Amino acid sequence: MSLHDLGSILSIERSGHAFPWTETVFKDCFKPGYDCWGLWSGGELHGFAILARQYDELHLLNLCIHRSFQGAGLGRRLLRYAVAQAQAASARCMLLEVRASNRAAIALYVNEGFATIGYRKDYYPAGNGREDAQVMSLNLHHSP
Template identity: 55%
Template sequence: MPSWDWAALAGEDLPEILAIEEAAHPYPWSEAVFEDCLRAGYRLDGAFDRGQLIGYSVVMTVLDEWHLLNLCVDPAVQRRGAGRFLLERLLESAVAAEASCLLLEVRAGNRAAIALYESAGFADIGHRKAYYPAPNGREDARVMRRLLS
């Protein structure tokens, strides 16, 4: 596996975050959404390759539950382990913080992400009908959870 660095992100990282978000998603989060996440105190962490941001995660913590809101990798480096790297660092941080679980929603058709989450021990706990925007209307979401304690 490549040697990547992992660090907390801040407002000055927004241009790089937005560039990745817009390259990776047909319906990207806006700058205002990321600013709201930072203002609310959500965890934004990044994976770096020689100082260049290659992916990030956004997590909201509520009591002892962590909710992964966004995990995104630059399309230029996808399928090389950066998503797994981010998820593993996130899980390590959650365990260290004594979180009970990590929750997430994922597009029902996002097979690569679902395979990553399942391989990391996540299991389905629910379904959200028409949760995400899609080219022909809306796409369902799978709600997944990984117990940590």
């Protein structure tokens, strides 16, 4: 993806989140140290993943599929792509935060091998204040 895709990125983000990232946050993710990947079909952006690289870790900051295409396995496909890219880059692990109430996303991450390593209290904005984040990690080292 590139900054030229920002309009589509914002549309997807707004379709999938009650408290979407701002345009400024997305613009910052196109700077060095980040990976921004899109999932395209028929020339249309259907979803994206944004990761931050820090030493030998990758932090999955945002994975979002447009509401119209959720439930079709696109999130899993994009997550698997991100994991494969992390492994190819010899990353040690991938970290992420997910809303504690987002059962579908948590189930996806667990199914793909992520484990809960902690919680961040009041991490996300919510309708009635703040919501906790579940912190998850995937070990990317495969011992022989």
